Amino acid sequence: MVKVGLVYTSTTPELIELVEKYVKEELGPEAILLSYQDPSILAEVRENGLVTTQAATRLVNMFLKAVADGADAILNLCSSVGEVVDSVQDLSKYIGVPIVRIDEEMCREAARKENRIGVLATLPTTLAPTKSTIIKVAREMGNYPVLVEGLIDGAFGIDQTEFKRMILSKAEEIKEEVDLFVLCQGSMAFSEAYLEEQLGIKTLSSPKLGAQDLKRALINIGKMEDQ
Secondary structure (H helix, E strand, C coil), rough: CCEEEEEEEEHHHHHHCCCHCCCCCHCCCCCCCEEEEEEHHHHHHHHCCCCCCHHHHHHHHHHHHHCCCCCCEEEEEEHHHHHHHHHHHHHHHHCCCEEEEEHHHHHHHHHHHCCCEEEEEHHHHHHHHHHHHHHHHHHHHHCCCEEEECCCCCCCCHHCCCCCCHHHHHHHHHHHHHEEEECCHHHHHHHHHHHHHHHHEEECCHHHHHHHHHHHHHHHCCCCCCC
């Protein structure tokens, strides 16, 4: 029976439900999910336009709390602080508890598939690190995609109906320039199928791919069997 830590810096009931659904699908219904939440981290990042020392410290402390609670692996649910996860990978390997970014496999999948990628986000603090991650993983594959920004101002935290209207409007502005859309934030995942239906353009979100990446990490350290 595996135990995983889910680390959030912002939560909605829809995001938590979606993440737990995909994690359980990948790891099995018997998996133990430990939830850690600190919304002040993302609030501080938004206010300052970057990940402050204090915000990074609180995030790392949540990782360490999950390790202390016996987590076999950790899934970081916030793309705005993804670079903090990158910075602690040596520690993660030393203690034998993988810390997985929810968005990294999404970025890899985008880089594998297309060379014109529309990057959609509601926060500039998420847009920039997602673009950096796509570029990083693409270069590892020898690819150099064109990234087209789509920042949806004022859409963070609004209801789903209005959000779909706003994201569709932004996506339509850049649709002729892209072959694929990436939804930077896990909380945007509910609009993935909607965009594909409306525009006929492949769209990727992170929760399902992140859960698959978490499973691979557990297999790699021998906590699960590859089936």
